[in-house]
Amino acid sequence: MLKISGLVKKYGRFTAVDDLNLSVPEGEIFGFVGPNGAGKTTTMKIICGLMAADGGSVFVEDIDVVKNSRKAKEVIGYMPDFFGVYDDLKVTEYLDFYASIYSMNVGERKKICNDLLELVDLNDKRDAYVDSLSRGMKQRLCLARSLVHNPRLLVLDEPASGMDPRARVEMKEILRTLREMGKTIVISSHILPELSELCTSIGIIDRGKIVISGTVSDIMQQIYSKKYIKIRLSGKAAEAQRMLLEFPLITSTREGEGFIEAGFEGNDEDMSMILKKLVKRDIPVISFAQMDGNLEDVFMRVTKGEEAQ
Numbered sequence: 373m374l375k376i377s378g379l380v381k382k383y384g385r386f387t388a389v390d391d392l393n394l395s396v397p398e399g400e401i402f403g404f405v406g407p408n409g410a411g412k413t414t415t416m417k418i419i420c421g422l423m424a425a426d427g428g429s430v431f432v433e434d435i436d437v438v439k440n441s442r443k444a445k446e447v448i449g450y451m452p453d454f455f456g457v458y459d460d461l462k463v464t465e466y467l468d469f470y471a472s473i474y475s476m477n478v479g480e481r482k483k484i485c486n487d488l489l490e491l492v493d494l495n496d497k498r499d500a501y502v503d504s505l506s507r508g509m510k511q512r513l514c515l516a517r518s519l520v521h522n523p524r525l526l527v528l529d530e531p532a533s534g535m536d537p538r539a540r541v542e543m544k545e546i547l548r549t550l551r552e553m554g555k556t557i558v559i560s561s562h563i564l565p566e567l568s569e570l571c572t573s574i575g576i577i578d579r580g581k582i583v584i585s586g587t588v589s590d591i592m593q594q595i596y597s598k599k600y601i602k603i604r605l606s607g608k609a610a611e612a613q614r615m616l617l618e619f620p621l622i623t624s625t626r627e628g629e630g631f632i633e634a635g636f637e638g639n640d641e642d643m644s645m646i647l648k649k650l651v652k653r654d655i656p657v658i659s660f661a662q663m664d665g666n667l668e669d670v671f672m673r674v675t676k677g678e679e680a681q
């Protein structure tokens with residue numbers, strides 16, 4: 373559905389998107405995750421034909437977005453990361469205005485607006501002024517706006533930013549419904565847990581490059597092809613680290629707050645032997661377990677960005 377190859381975007385001498393490659397099959401909810409300033413918005417604007425690239429190609433289905441952005445816009449729905457101000461417009465007027473851009477007749481516009489308000493659960497707010505809506509409602513209205521022309525690919529830039537937990541859950545439910553309706557969705561966030569349970573696949577972007585991508589389990593496997601043991605301790609961390617490194621099966625150690633993480637190349641029996649020896653030497657072990665790993669850990673390992681909440 374979406375194929376990006378060698379994408380480059382520069383702002384002056386600063387390279388915001390740096391030879392980025394990405395492929396999103398039809399029907400996926402693809403999570404585009406990265407710290408602030410990683411290049412998500414820039415990439416999304418280029419996908420939607422709203423910004424020119426300095427190199428590379430973007431295809432949506434068989435449409436070359438770089439050469440034919442007009443045609444691409446017919447199949448893409450874009451939700452920006454800001455809403456704007458709409459004084460004196462009611463919810464239905466707002467949606468109708470966007471529908472009118474797509475040269476539909478009054479009857480078609482009315483039907484699509486009703487269907488969309490139903491979908492994003494804003495039926496009871498149809499006569500409210502847009503500026504009086506809560507942030508979560510505005511975001512849902514903005515999502516509805518991106519759907520007026522029934523696009524097959526949805527590109528959503530941080531659709532849940534600034535929402536409270538309930539509003540986030542509601543947004544996720546709507547996105548799942550849209551997937552069931554056959555839409556392919558690309559959604560960005562700098563908050564990983566928000567995406568990991570919703571998305572079918574994920575790409576982590578850092579400094580303009582995709583550092584890792586695939587299904588959540590693929591990513592875990594790539595990162596955790598090496599095993600790690602997490603040892604929580606109530607003291608003697610330095611001694612424990614020294615001791616661990618005496619075992620040839622321990623390949624590395626890293627000290628965190630109240631724990632040590634050790635790279636390990638053995639089996640269950642080896643693990644049990646190491647634990648026994650630690651305890652025998654009076655290392656105060658609270659827990660000792662192979663790490664399951666979660667996406668948050670992966671994110672912290674592969675990005676070096678300024679911020680990763």
Ligand SMILES: Nc1ncnc2c1ncn2[C@@H]1O[C@H](COP(=O)(O)OP(=O)(O)OP(=O)(O)O)[C@@H](O)[C@H]1O
Nearest residue numbers: 383386388406407408409410411412413414415562
């Ligand atoms: N118009 C611009 N002029 C100059 N630099 C820009 C411009 N737009 C973005 N940048 C820079 O390009 C980099 C990527 O920005 P972008 O907005 O694409 O990142 P992002 O991943 O969406 O970040 P965030 O999560 O903070 O929205 C940042 O360093 C940003 O400061």
